[in-house]
Amino acid sequence: MWTYYLILVKSYSMNLLLTFLLHTVPAFIADAVMLARGKKMRFLNIYKKIHEFSRLLTFFVMKSFEFKSANVRKMLERMSVKDREVFFCDLKQLDWEEFVITYGAGIRVYLVKDPMDTVDKAKRLWRRYSLANRVILTVAGLLAATILWSVMSTLYRSFLFVN
Known part of the structure; x- marks a missing residue:
């Protein structure tokens, strides 16, 4: 039985140790239980995919990127007030908290097909x-x-x- 949580570590070796202890060992135990019950083992394969995906994301997570938006700023300056209302482009005005909540609800309802009444x-x-x-x-x-x-x-x- 797992619930997700996040542990931030700076050391790569500590990350490997925690990955082993918190992912691989429990997955092995869960697969052993599944095998003993005559069911198909699946948790080690799931974590293998998770670890591969995590490895692929490492480049983007460990780097710092700077995005320049001079052209967007210039475009915003040339837009009329009405155009700014119709074509929202100014991310400085975006309410990020509301955006994330709405985005999450949209993923839940339209992508996962899980209605909000099950929350x-x-x-x-x-x-x-x-x-x-x-x-x-x-x-x-x-x-x-x-x-x-x-x-x-x-x-x-x-x-x-x-x-």
Whole structure:
């Protein structure tokens, strides 16, 4: 069970480690469960596609681009007030928050074909999944800490008694 979240890291090696721990290991476990239930394994393939897409986007994400809009500015200066209302071109006047909300709703309704009347049910389901995800991560973290503590204690005791 997953919910998406974003962890920003500056180190490439830390990114590889987190990708392995948070993508590959859970996908492997999920595929093992699917295989044990007699179903087709699919999560490793899904993450393989995600990682390939991510690799392709790296160039654009890691670079800084500067776009010059002198020609658009000149065109805006020559447009009448009525033309500016009809042909909206001034991105400085754009309400980005409203744009993103409208854009997301449009993708949901027209591209994904998911009507807006399912939003409330989806939010309730999302809260349930988020809670379950946090519980699972907490239990897994405590289990990993217990195992690490046990291994380190055993190593410490064996080192203590050897000397």
